[in-house]
Amino acid sequence: MTALIEDVIFGPVRSRRLGLSLGVNLLPVASKLCNFNCIYCECGWSGTGVPGRFNSREDVRRLLGEKLREMAAAGRCPDVITFAGNGEPTTHPQFEAVIDDTIALRDAICPSTKVSVLSNATMIGRESVRRALERVDNNILKLDSAFDDTVRLIDDPQGAYSVAGTVANMKLFEGRLIIQTMFLRGECNGQRVDNTTETEVSAWLELVRQIEPRQVMIYTIDRDTPAENLEKVPLEELRTIAARVEALGITTTVAG
Numbered sequence: 001m002t003a004l005i006e007d008v009i010f011g012p013v014r015s016r017r018l019g020l021s022l023g024v025n026l027l028p029v030a031s032k033l034c035n036f037n038c039i040y041c042e043c044g045w046s047g048t049g050v051p052g053r054f055n056s057r058e059d060v061r062r063l064l065g066e067k068l069r070e071m072a073a074a075g076r077c078p079d080v081i082t083f084a085g086n087g088e089p090t091t092h093p094q095f096e097a098v099i100d101d102t103i104a105l106r107d108a109i110c111p112s113t114k115v116s117v118l119s120n121a122t123m124i125g126r127e128s129v130r131r132a133l134e135r136v137d138n139n140i141l142k143l144d145s146a147f148d149d150t151v152r153l154i155d156d157p158q159g160a161y162s163v164a165g166t167v168a169n170m171k172l173f174e175g176r177l178i179i180q181t182m183f184l185r186g187e188c189n190g191q192r193v194d195n196t197t198e199t200e201v202s203a204w205l206e207l208v209r210q211i212e213p214r215q216v217m218i219y220t221i222d223r224d225t226p227a228e229n230l231e232k233v234p235l236e237e238l239r240t241i242a243a244r245v246e247a248l249g250i251t252t253t254v255a256g
């Protein structure tokens with residue numbers, strides 16, 4: 001069963017990749033709102049459930065402030081405040097202002113806490129989104145394949161998307177980004193899906209080399225996915241891919 005986040009602020013949870021992570025969900029609490037429809041999405045398929053609205057900037061600021069104050073009073077600030085949740089956070093119309101509020105709260109209440117944004121990178125062509133992502137500690141952007149056809153199979157973009165355009169925008173961060181890639185294989189809608197072939201991995205590595213991120217995070221399926229018949233990639237294989245990224249001089253983390 002895939003699951004939706006039911007709150008604006010969720011957790012804290014111990015994350016495989018980020019440590020003790022307090023989540024912020026800018027998206028609806030009862031449905032998913034995303035411009036991708038990834039076959040591995042832990043929130044389920046896009047476009048199902050009751051249509052919802054973005055959580056307001058004011059609610060996010062108030063609820064995040066309350067939670068941070070509560071955690072600080074208990075002597076346990078989160079390692080990281082993570083923007084994730086039921087869809088794509090950067091599509092929020094006031095994303096930049098929300099990030100400004102978050103940084104101000106963090107500085108005032110839990111100054112050693114980092115701010116992370118997990119994004120599918122579809123909105124980084126928008127200047128206000130790019131400005132906001134430049135200010136967070138961990139600007140984590142998805143790149144699941146170097147090939148448009150594979151991205152269509154795995155991530156199913158709902159609007160215009162091209163790998164070339166996305167990579168060009170990623171380069172504008174001049175290294176102040178983390179690339180996150182889900183490796184998987186299996187079948188979906190009768191079609192073979194596999195971004196672990198040599199053709200896939202070597203083309204992806206070439207893009208990583210060009211983008212020059214400060215870090216790469218690779219991972220595979222962990223929980224239930226909306227598409228059935230998807231396979232987890234063995235940890236050893238992920239480590240082999242990671243070693244090839246490290247050989248480019250880029251720190252890489254692996255979550256199996």
Ligand code: SF4
Pocket residue numbers: 034035036037038040041042043046085086087088119120155
């Ligand atoms: S980008 Fe994230 S939230 Fe959107 S469909 Fe993919 S995994 Fe789900």
